[in-house]
Amino acid sequence: MRILFAATCALALATAAFAQEVEAPPPSPSEIVSLAPTDDWIAIDPENLVVMTLPPLEDGTERKVVMQLIGAPFSQGWVANIRTLARAKYWDGSQILRVQDNYVVQWGQPDPEMGVEPKPVPEGLKVMTEGEYTAGSPNWLTGPVLQAKRQPQVFEDWPAPMMTDAYADFASFRDGWPIAGVQGMHLARQWPVHCYGMVGVGRNMSPDTGDGSQLYTVIGHAPRHLDRNIAVVGRIVEGIEHLSSLPRGTGPLGFYEDESKRVPIVSVRMAADMPESERPRFEYLSTASESFARYADARANRRDPFFIQPAGGADVCNIPVPVRRTDAE
Amino acid sequence: MRILFAATCALALATAAFAQEVEAPPPSPSEIVSLAPTDDWIAIDPENLVVMTLPPLEDGTERKVVMQLIGAPFSQGWVANIRTLARAKYWDGSQILRVQDNYVVQWGQPDPEMGVEPKPVPEGLKVMTEGEYTAGSPNWLTGPVLQAKRQPQVFEDWPAPMMTDAYADFASFRDGWPIAGVQGMHLARQWPVHCYGMVGVGRNMSPDTGDGSQLYTVIGHAPRHLDRNIAVVGRIVEGIEHLSSLPRGTGPLGFYEDESKRVPIVSVRMAADMPESERPRFEYLSTASESFARYADARANRRDPFFIQPAGGADVCNIPVPVRRTDAE
Numbered sequence: 070m071r072i073l074f075a076a077t078c079a080l081a082l083a084t085a086a087f088a089q090e091v092e093a094p095p096p097s098p099s100e101i102v103s104l105a106p107t108d109d110w111i112a113i114d115p116e117n118l119v120v121m122t123l124p125p126l127e128d129g130t131e132r133k134v135v136m137q138l139i140g141a142p143f144s145q146g147w148v149a150n151i152r153t154l155a156r157a158k159y160w161d162g163s164q165i166l167r168v169q170d171n172y173v174v175q176w177g178q179p180d181p182e183m184g185v186e187p188k189p190v191p192e193g194l195k196v197m198t199e200g201e202y203t204a205g206s207p208n209w210l211t212g213p214v215l216q217a218k219r220q221p222q223v224f225e226d227w228p229a230p231m232m233t234d235a236y237a238d239f240a241s242f243r244d245g246w247p248i249a250g251v252q253g254m255h256l257a258r259q260w261p262v263h264c265y266g267m268v269g270v271g272r273n274m275s276p277d278t279g280d281g282s283q284l285y286t287v288i289g290h291a292p293r294h295l296d297r298n299i300a301v302v303g304r305i306v307e308g309i310e311h312l313s314s315l316p317r318g319t320g321p322l323g324f325y326e327d328e329s330k331r332v333p334i335v336s337v338r339m340a341a342d343m344p345e346s347e348r349p350r351f352e353y354l355s356t357a358s359e360s361f362a363r364y365a366d367a368r369a370n371r372r373d374p375f376f377i378q379p380a381g382g383a384d385v386c387n388i389p390v391p392v393r394r395t396d397a398e
Numbered sequence: 399m400r401i402l403f404a405a406t407c408a409l410a411l412a413t414a415a416f417a418q419e420v421e422a423p424p425p426s427p428s429e430i431v432s433l434a435p436t437d438d439w440i441a442i443d444p445e446n447l448v449v450m451t452l453p454p455l456e457d458g459t460e461r462k463v464v465m466q467l468i469g470a471p472f473s474q475g476w477v478a479n480i481r482t483l484a485r486a487k488y489w490d491g492s493q494i495l496r497v498q499d500n501y502v503v504q505w506g507q508p509d510p511e512m513g514v515e516p517k518p519v520p521e522g523l524k525v526m527t528e529g530e531y532t533a534g535s536p537n538w539l540t541g542p543v544l545q546a547k548r549q550p551q552v553f554e555d556w557p558a559p560m561m562t563d564a565y566a567d568f569a570s571f572r573d574g575w576p577i578a579g580v581q582g583m584h585l586a587r588q589w590p591v592h593c594y595g596m597v598g599v600g601r602n603m604s605p606d607t608g609d610g611s612q613l614y615t616v617i618g619h620a621p622r623h624l625d626r627n628i629a630v631v632g633r634i635v636e637g638i639e640h641l642s643s644l645p646r647g648t649g650p651l652g653f654y655e656d657e658s659k660r661v662p663i664v665s666v667r668m669a670a671d672m673p674e675s676e677r678p679r680f681e682y683l684s685t686a687s688e689s690f691a692r693y694a695d696a697r698a699n700r701r702d703p704f705f706i707q708p709a710g711g712a713d714v715c716n717i718p719v720p721v722r723r724t725d726a727e
Contacts, residue, residue, distance in 0.1 A: 168643075170638060170639045170642055170643075171594045171595070171638075171642070199706055202707075219563075219564050219565065232564060233562065233564060234548075234564070234711075235548050235561060235562060235563070235564065235711045235712060235713040235716075236548065236709045236710065236711050236712070236713070237710075237711075264619065265500045265618055265619040266500070274703060274704060275703075275704075275706045289594055289618070289619075290593065290594040290618075290619050290620055290715050290716060291619055291713075291716070292716065293709060293712070293713070293716060294697065294698075294700050294705070294709045294712065294716065296707075296709065297706075297707040297709075298700075298704070298705050298706055298707050309499065309500075310499045310645075310646040313499055313500070313642075313643075313646075314497075314499075314642075314643050314644065314645055314646055315643065316639075316643055317639040317642075317643060368623065369623075371623050371627075374603060374604075375603060375604075375627070376623070376627050377528055377604050377626075377627055378531075378625075378626040378627050380565045380622060380623045380625065380626075381565065381566075382563075382564045382565050382566075383564060383565070383622070383623065384564040384565075384622070384713060386619050387564075387619060387620070387621065387622060387623065
């Protein structure tokens with residue numbers, strides 16, 4: 070297995086050429102992203118966009134949170150359930166139940182033990198097994214796993230930057246999502262990872278896997294110990310500040326003890342079901358593109374003027390996949 | 399070099415013995431911490447505790463933020479400046495200037511370009527070089543660096559769990575602080591790392607290194623690319639939620655565009671200068687203790703009942719050093 074594209078070298082060459090022409094400093098990661106050609110961006114299907122509306126703040130600030138659902142092969146049963154729940158308007162009138170500092174914000178209908186009659190979930194929700202927290206993958210990685218370095222590297226058989234990882238044999242990206250994976254003689258599995266802003270499915274004790282009716286998002290350092298223990302179904306692509314800046318709950322695990330502190334959820338809708346004029350539109354930078362490889366390299370080796378010492382590596386959650394709005398808003 | 403204490407094996411043995419007696423599930427990380435003997439806890443010197451008071455919230459909630467300053471050999475010039483600035487009451491009447499989601503909260507006196515006459519800093523502040531972002535260390539690590547694994551391991555010559563790291567040759571802990579380090583033939587350096595809640599010193603472009611008059615704390619995924627580029631001087635040990643839950647600034651880098659949004663800082667005081675009765679008291683779990691090694695192992699391999707798949711590793715910022723109050727509060 071051969072390294073197809075050594076991002077570091079390519080960037081060094083590109084930078085050298087650039088410097089001769091205009092003597093500009095090396096581009097920052099965001100400059101690399103803003104210069105990416107249109108073809109490197111991939112539109113997000115409105116069937117994979119979910120809009121959660123909270124009441125406006127006292128000063129009139131609107132609060133909308135937009136979530137992108139993950140694609141195959143990951144968590145597809147839960148993703149289907151989320152579409153079903155949104156279309157049944159299950160979350161309308163539900164609440165933000167829990168805000169735990171440096172951990173998660175969790176929302177949904179209150180649990181029965183909170184003293185509220187539970188709202189019935191719609192019919193037809195799928196039931197998943199714990200095996201579906203991860204997805205199988207071809208067992209092709211023997212070479213690169215052994216060679217995986219802190220520096221993001223692109224290999225011939227896996228067209229996205231790959232790095233060593235503290236939690237798995239490697240970390241990388243797949244179709245726009247941060248993932249990790251393990252290799253073995255008879256087992257190769259991959260899974261989406263718990264980075265900041267990723268969304269997972271609340272569950273009870275094993276073997277329960279959750280039906281998707283309570284969701285959470287990460288608002289702190291990546292709690293990667295949750296990987297493979299919970300279904301990851303997507304990420305917040307806009308408005309996470311409306312969740313991450315909420316007052317922390319004072320009960321165990323950050324649950325709000327005082328019910329009046331729970332922010333009500335006005336509505337949760339699939340973007341695909343909204344009128345064309347109101348539909349938010351987003352696109353993400355293809356993680357298989359050369360632009361993304363350059364961006365990942367620049368995140369791992371900051372050369373823009375503020376920095377004096379490039380790190381020489383980065384963890385997968387410190388290379389957030391660029392996502393941007395494409396409508397006027 | 400020999401592995402002194404394989405935390406995994408020790409824990410497995412301890413757990414097996416424990417299980418035979420009471421058939422309890424394996425302890426969670428927090429249970430391990432709560433069972434640590436008194437001798438494993440180290441009191442924090444009040445000369446290393448700084449109390450920042452913000453105005454109470456509208457509902458009367460008090461807002462105090464307590465910072466622990468880092469000890470030698472790290473950042474000692476900046477730490478001395480912070481004591482000088484606190485004792486000169488420099489920060490009284492200053493403001494929270496910047497809240498950037500998944501990044502930092504920054505405070506201090508406004509910059510001149512914000513249109514405010516700058517408050518003069520006290521005399522006698524030290525000036526540091528960029529070389530002081532890191533500290534030298536004996537070049538003893540050739541063995542363990544080659545052997546460093548995802549699993550936290552304790553080596554004979556370094557009495558704290560050591561793991562591989564995406565940003566350095568290894569990550570570990572030193573006198574209660576998360577650190578990382580590089581090895582080389584002629585160069586061995588260590589530095590404190592930018593985990594959630596760590597505090598750093600705002601600076602202008604290189605070669606400026608900052609005087610400590612503007613500080614920031616991390617409120618998102620560890621921005622480890624800042625390591626070795628900025629002085630890390632401590633961590634928030636209580637009250638970070640009063641910073642992390644602030645509204646995000648809407649200007650570039652999360653600066654507040656509307657001056658009225660900046661939360662004023664009532665006072666910043668050294669705990670050592672406060673009356674005995676008001677002084678907060680804290681202690682941290684010795685990172686050289688066997689309790690800490692068991693805790694780190696349990697963070698990397700969650701075996702408590704919720705978990706079905708131990709991660710098999712953890713990054714240094716996902717093993718927060720336990721700190722607790724020891725006064726009645």
